[in-house]
Amino acid sequence: xxxxxxxxxxxxxxxxxxxxxxxxxxxxxxxxxxxxxxxxxxxxxxxxxxxxxxxxxxxxxxxxxxxxxxxxxxxxxxxxxxxxxxxxxxxxxxxxxxxxxxxxxxxxxxxxxxxxxxxxxxxxxxxxxxxxxxxxxxxxxxxxxxxxxxxxxxxxxxxxxxxxxxxxxxxxxxxxxxxxxxxxxxxxxxxxxxxxxxxxxxxxxxxxxxxxxxxxxxxxxxxxxxxxxxxxxxxxxxxxxxxxxxxxxxxxxxxxxxxxxxxxxxxxxxxxxxxxxxxxxxxxxxxxxxxxxxxxxxxxxxxxxxxxxxxxxxxxxxxxxxxxxxxxxxxxx
Amino acid sequence: xxxxxxxxxxxxxxxxxxxxxxxxxxxxxxxxxxxxxxxxxxxxxxxxxxxxxxxxxxxxxxxxxxxxxxxxxxxxxxxxxxxxxxxxxxxxxxxxxxxxxxxxxxxxxxxxxxxxxxxxxxxxxxxxxxxxxxxxxxxxxxxxxxxxxxxxxxxxxxxxxxxxxxxxxxxxxxxxxxxxxxxxxxxxxxxxxxxxxxxxxxxxxxxxxxxxxxxxxxxxxxxxxxxxxxxxxxxxxxxxxxxxxxxxxxxxxxxxxxxxxxxxxxxxxxxxxxxxxxxxxxxxxxxxxxxxxxxxxxxxxxxxxxxxxxxxxxxxxxxxxxxxxxxxxxxxxxxxxxxxxxxxxxxxxxxxxxxxxxxxxxxxxxxxxxxxxxxxxxxxxxxxxxxxxxxxxxxxxxxxxxxxxxxxxxxxxxxxxxxxxxxxxxxxxxxxxxxxxxxxxxxxxxxxxxxxxxxxxxxxxxxxxxxxxxxxxxxxxxxxxxxxxxxxxxxxxxxxxxxxxxxxxxxxxxxxxxxxxxxxxxxxxxxxxxxxxxxxxxxxxxxxxxxxxxxxxxxxxxxxxxxxxxxxxxxxxxxxxxxxxxxxxxxxxxxxxxxxxxxxxxxxxxxxxxxxxxxxxxxxxxxxxxxxxxxxxxxxxxxxxxxxxxxxx
Numbered sequence: 001x002x003x004x005x006x007x008x009x010x011x012x013x014x015x016x017x018x019x020x021x022x023x024x025x026x027x028x029x030x031x032x033x034x035x036x037x038x039x040x041x042x043x044x045x046x047x048x049x050x051x052x053x054x055x056x057x058x059x060x061x062x063x064x065x066x067x068x069x070x071x072x073x074x075x076x077x078x079x080x081x082x083x084x085x086x087x088x089x090x091x092x093x094x095x096x097x098x099x100x101x102x103x104x105x106x107x108x109x110x111x112x113x114x115x116x117x118x119x120x121x122x123x124x125x126x127x128x129x130x131x132x133x134x135x136x137x138x139x140x141x142x143x144x145x146x147x148x149x150x151x152x153x154x155x156x157x158x159x160x161x162x163x164x165x166x167x168x169x170x171x172x173x174x175x176x177x178x179x180x181x182x183x184x185x186x187x188x189x190x191x192x193x194x195x196x197x198x199x200x201x202x203x204x205x206x207x208x209x210x211x212x213x214x215x216x217x218x219x220x221x222x223x224x225x226x227x228x229x230x231x232x233x234x235x236x237x238x239x240x241x242x243x244x245x246x247x248x249x250x251x252x253x254x255x256x257x258x259x260x261x262x263x264x265x266x267x268x269x270x271x272x273x274x275x276x277x278x279x280x281x282x283x284x285x286x287x288x289x290x291x292x293x294x295x296x297x298x299x300x301x302x303x304x305x306x307x308x309x310x311x312x313x314x315x316x317x318x319x320x321x322x323x324x325x326x327x328x329x330x331x332x333x
Numbered sequence: 334x335x336x337x338x339x340x341x342x343x344x345x346x347x348x349x350x351x352x353x354x355x356x357x358x359x360x361x362x363x364x365x366x367x368x369x370x371x372x373x374x375x376x377x378x379x380x381x382x383x384x385x386x387x388x389x390x391x392x393x394x395x396x397x398x399x400x401x402x403x404x405x406x407x408x409x410x411x412x413x414x415x416x417x418x419x420x421x422x423x424x425x426x427x428x429x430x431x432x433x434x435x436x437x438x439x440x441x442x443x444x445x446x447x448x449x450x451x452x453x454x455x456x457x458x459x460x461x462x463x464x465x466x467x468x469x470x471x472x473x474x475x476x477x478x479x480x481x482x483x484x485x486x487x488x489x490x491x492x493x494x495x496x497x498x499x500x501x502x503x504x505x506x507x508x509x510x511x512x513x514x515x516x517x518x519x520x521x522x523x524x525x526x527x528x529x530x531x532x533x534x535x536x537x538x539x540x541x542x543x544x545x546x547x548x549x550x551x552x553x554x555x556x557x558x559x560x561x562x563x564x565x566x567x568x569x570x571x572x573x574x575x576x577x578x579x580x581x582x583x584x585x586x587x588x589x590x591x592x593x594x595x596x597x598x599x600x601x602x603x604x605x606x607x608x609x610x611x612x613x614x615x616x617x618x619x620x621x622x623x624x625x626x627x628x629x630x631x632x633x634x635x636x637x638x639x640x641x642x643x644x645x646x647x648x649x650x651x652x653x654x655x656x657x658x659x660x661x662x663x664x665x666x667x668x669x670x671x672x673x674x675x676x677x678x679x680x681x682x683x684x685x686x687x688x689x690x691x692x693x694x695x696x697x698x699x700x701x702x703x704x705x706x707x708x709x710x711x712x713x714x715x716x717x718x719x720x721x722x723x724x725x726x727x728x729x730x731x732x733x734x735x736x737x738x739x740x741x742x743x744x745x746x747x748x749x750x751x752x753x754x755x756x757x758x759x760x761x762x763x764x765x766x767x768x769x770x771x772x773x774x775x776x777x778x779x780x781x782x783x784x785x786x787x788x789x790x791x792x793x794x795x796x797x798x799x800x801x802x803x804x805x806x807x808x809x810x811x812x813x814x815x816x817x818x819x820x821x822x823x824x825x826x827x828x829x830x831x832x833x834x835x836x837x838x839x840x841x842x843x844x845x846x847x848x849x850x851x852x853x854x855x856x857x858x859x860x861x862x863x864x865x866x867x868x869x870x871x872x873x874x875x876x877x878x879x880x881x882x883x884x885x886x887x888x889x890x891x892x893x894x895x896x897x898x899x900x901x902x903x904x905x906x907x908x909x910x911x912x913x914x915x916x917x918x919x920x921x922x923x924x925x926x927x928x929x930x931x932x933x934x935x936x937x938x939x940x941x942x943x944x945x946x947x948x949x950x951x952x953x954x955x956x957x958x959x960x961x962x963x964x965x966x967x968x969x970x971x972x973x974x975x976x977x978x979x980x981x982x
Contacts, residue, residue: 017618017633017634018633020630020634021635023634025656026656028630029629029631029651029656030629030658031627031628031629031660032628032629032630032632034625034626034628035623036606036607037813038607038623039606039607039623040607040811040812040813040828041608041609041610041611041614049780052350220776221770221771221772221776222775222776222777224735224768224770224776225768225770225776225777225833225836226778227735228733228763228766228767228768228837229763229767229789229790229793229836229840230759230760230794231793235792235793239778239781239785240778243778243780243781244780331350
């Protein structure tokens with residue numbers, strides 16, 4: 001409750017009897033003054049949609065744990081290169097004799113050990129996380145932008161419904177992995193290729209979610225009112241539709257990040273991913289898988305996998321929790 | 334007589350966002366066996382909560398704080414689990430809900446839904462149960478029950494579904510039947526049929542019925558006894574005739590006086606100003622006191638006891654105390670009289686010529702509005718009456734260019750506005766024509782502040798001084814200017830409706846389409862909104878198209894009324910002419926179904942049902958004809974002759 005409202009409602013409660021209780025009996029049985037301003041009480045004083053959403057989001061302890069975890073991971077990922085004594089993720093380290101320090105166990109020199117050609121796994125893991133997060137964020141933003149744009153037009157403009165629905169059916173029926181593989185195969189494997197391939201299909205789901213929500217709200221009377229007031233469609237979309245889509249958009253974005261990261265891992269696994277010179281969680285895990293059968297070297301798989309799990313699970317949980325919290329139905333309790 | 338169910342000092346509260354709200358405040362009521370009790374109250378008054386408590390159906394965030402509900406020597410408030418409630422629900426107390434569209438399972442045939450009730454509550458099986466089901470369907474007036482038995486809910490109309498819902502409730506063989514707004518979601522002509530059905534069934538099955546309603550017409554029709562609820566408390570309880578004749582709580586006075594049926598045409602309707610109290614605040618005295626012009630100081634301090642008016646008739650107000658001054662029941666609107674006749678120079682502001690609107694194509698084509706022609710004069714309120722599906726809303730929206738006509742033309746001040754328009758004309762029309770909506774809940778954008786909702790149109794036309802215009806528009810509709818910084822959900826329905834009116838008025842329009850502007854509002858709020866609309870019309874020379882299904886309201890506010898049936902305009906006449914000499918059978922049925930807030934009239938009213946198959950139009954096609962001056966009827970030669978004979982014109 002806003003402080004202003006609290007004061008107001010306290011004042012209202014106090015003034016409900018108008019101090020008449022101190023009057024003598026014959027005075028009590030006379031007509032009271034009619035005060036028009038007291039006839040218009042407000043209900044639900046101080047309810048705010050965003051505040052309530054936030055309150056419910058914060059109340060969930062599991063969610064807050066993951067928020068904390070992902071915040072820490074993100075923060076560390078970005079400040080890691082600036083910390084003292086960090087090693088180069090691409091440089092191959094040799095010992096005094098000039099031989100590569102291969103498969104060194106995690107320890108003092110190399111926190112996460114080294115890989116098969118003597119690169120520092122600690123700095124590679126964090127550098128890889130940066131690459132993967134970059135992919136995730138870019139894909140999520142592009143997906144949201146394209147998905148929302150298409151979804152709103154698809155849902156709001158009835159004339160386009162048929163066209164977009166058919167297009168959606170065609171695109172959605174091509175397995176996404178196929179497109180992913182095809183694009184990665186045809187184009188030169190690089191960061192751009194992966195992002196392009198992921199963006200090419202990812203927006204479909206967002207667009208459909210947005211379209212469904214738009215159809216639910218587009219015929220509400222307040223949109224009709226806006227049309228009667230001559231509100232241009234662009235403003236109508238911006239002011240009347242988008243505020244109701246924020247929860248869907250944020251949820252889809254939160255889901256898109258882990259999805260993009262796992263797809264990057266997949267593409268790399270089938271050998272069409274990023275070159276080894278550019279560390280990513282994908283190629284770290286793939287090289288780790290080679291060592292899976294040697295118990296002493298399993299750390300090479302475990303470290304990147306743990307980071308990957310933290311990132312994907314956190315985003316997934318947070319996205320779902322936010323979708324729940326932003327549903328006005330859950331604001332009652 | 335011993336009460337069949339007895340409520341003693343019941344307190345119920347709800348927890349909403351961590352705050353407790355007392356919804357039922359220390360309420361007692363005895364229901365006598367075999368009576369028809371009506372609980373009247375506005376939305377949020379707690380009447381539904383009160384009845385749900387009797388069935389153990391309170392929402393999860395509601396709880397009974399104290400009090401007793403005694404039924405069969407058992408305290409129902411002590412029942413905790415569903416298992417304890419099950420033997421009571423249905424076989425002792427059954428409920429008919431408001432919306433027949435959602436209270437049936439769409440995936441099961443209505444037959445199987447009735448059978449379920451019969452098997453559970455009467456222990457009948459096989460053919461016996463089937464026979465019983467058919468007889469219940471017959472009882473509720475469903476023709477050809479054998480065929481209907483196998484049909485699904487979507488194959489029934491709204492009124493028929495409500496009959497099925499009632500059949501299911503009756504099939505449980507309850508002692509008490511709760512009817513929660515049983516006719517609110519149903520068309521007027523069907524409403525009256527459902528009520529008479531409920532009365533018949535009550536006698537046949539020896540039921541005690543409790544009606545929950547906000548509609549005083551329904552109350553007058555069905556009730557033996559009335560309990561008026563305001564802000565979670567019964568303010569007046571008494572026999573139906575008694576309460577209507579001699580209302581004793583100021584709220585009941587005001588409620589009855591604010592019925593447009595009882596107001597004189599051209600005069601302000603008596604209205605209760607303001608909105609119901611916020612139940613979160615403490616209400617030490619009579620909750621109605623702040624809105625009551627006749628409140629005593631004591632009413633603000635202490636809750637009045639139920640004081641006796643006459644045997645069996647009680648009211649909770651200090652005005653009945655011997656120490657109180659005598660205040661005569663007001664009979665008249667305190668405000669000044671309006672001009673009885675509208676100031677019109679009889680020039681049409683809007684002309685509609687042969688307007689047809691269709692949706693869909695080919696076999697699926699639906700003719701929503703069929704070849705309709707009329708004029709609306711400057712300064713006039715033109716009413717369009719019709720039931721759901723009559724095309725009245727479509728017609729109204731077509732005038733505002735939301736839907737484009739399939740054929741026909743619309744002229745505004747002599748200028749054609751159907752079809753393509755220049756940007757400049759479009760902007761002018763947007764300013765000149767506005768709309769007021771039915772549902773104040775969905776017609777405001779929840780995520781925008783009142784200021785930006787009201788200012789929206791001004792932004793679009795690039796108006797200067799937006800802020801001051803918004804403030805003065807809010808004041809004009811009786812809202813404080815500081816409400817501009819608040820969100821719609823902070824307001825009650827009536828306040829929201831006034832925000833909607835301010836949004837239209839700020840554009841300084843000349844013509845307004847009001848699509849059922851009061852039917853979603855509470856009785857006490859309706860008068861406010863109608864008065865506001867009349868005042869704005871007077872001050873600004875507005876013309877209204879008033880769309881409604883409620884002819885009694887239209888009689889008060891409209892200069893002329895047109896009746897619409899399945900997209901065809903069947904009759905058009907001056908309001909009083911229409912009420913005196915209805916010529917089309919559909920108009921007659923509409924008029925006969927009007928609910929009156931008068932128990933004597935209401936209990937003896939004769940319903941006329943309209944059956945479109947009575948017209949024989951195959952050889953003798955109908956047209957829209959002027960049978961007397963300014964009185965148009967959709968009829969053929971033969972019918973015209975009959976009407977002329979009847980009214981000697």
